[in-house]
Amino acid sequence: MNRKKLQKLTDTLTKNCKHFNKFEVNCLIKLFYDLLGGVERQGLVVGLDRNAFRNILHVTFGMTDDMIMDRVFRGFDKDNDGCVNVLEWIHGLSLFLRGSLEEKMKYCFEVFDLNGDGFISKEEMFHMLKNSLLKQPSEEDPDEGIKDLVEITLKKMDHDHDGKLSFADYELAVREETLLLEAFGPCLPDPKLGSQRSLG
Structure with missing residues (x-):
């Protein structure tokens, strides 16, 4: 993702995110694309699938219960397309990490x-x-x-x-x-x- 695209995406997501500042949103966007492996897939939904997401929950947050991890995935995947896209990633983490x-x-x-x-x-x-x-x-x-x-x-x-x-x-x-x-x-x-x- 080029710098101009990243800046525009960061600005857009920061406006709609009440728990992260611009720098944090920028870092989380970069992390999201790093986790995807830096590959932008043509024609397919770009996002973290259930397995990749569950791996993050397990490795980073120490979650082990399969059913709960699946339910957390569904909580993040608001459009139910089977992937957590960058918008869902930022909004989900905002609530997950800093929600009221x-x-x-x-x-x-x-x-x-x-x-x-x-x-x-x-x-x-x-x-x-x-x-x-x-x-x-x-x-x-x-x-x-x-x-x-x-x-x-x-x-x-x-x-x-x-x-x-x-x-x-x-x-x-x-x-x-x-x-x-x-x-x-x-x-x-x-x-x-x-x-x-x-x-x-």
Whole structure:
């Protein structure tokens, strides 16, 4: 990408990005194209596919849960074309790394709402928690412990007692206890890693 194109893209993306300054946007654009391997593909969507993106989540942010990484990918890939383009990259990282609590709550809720129906059901909770907990070899039926955990979580977070979490339930619970933001799995970078690792 030539300097003039890069400058124009940086200016455009900086105007629409509230959490990064111009220098940071410029660096993230360069990093995006470095991650692509510097190859601009003709006629194809230019972006990070699911595997490349998951690799970044794993290597840079220490994420290991396949389902959560797929959901994070979908959170970034707003146009659902199977690739994270440069615009989605900048906007996604802006929220991912520096978003307000409100932005992060909406993002996490979307990640956890596996079927996109506006609720986190018992089945969705069970599925996510099953992936995130270590199984003990001595356990007779590890699923029983997860079912108990789902019930405990519902008691804590389901304010309207309808057996599922709406965004309103989730938001209220997170505002009371911010640790519940990632109650069903790590879908944001660990704040401790931020100072030790860089994307580059």
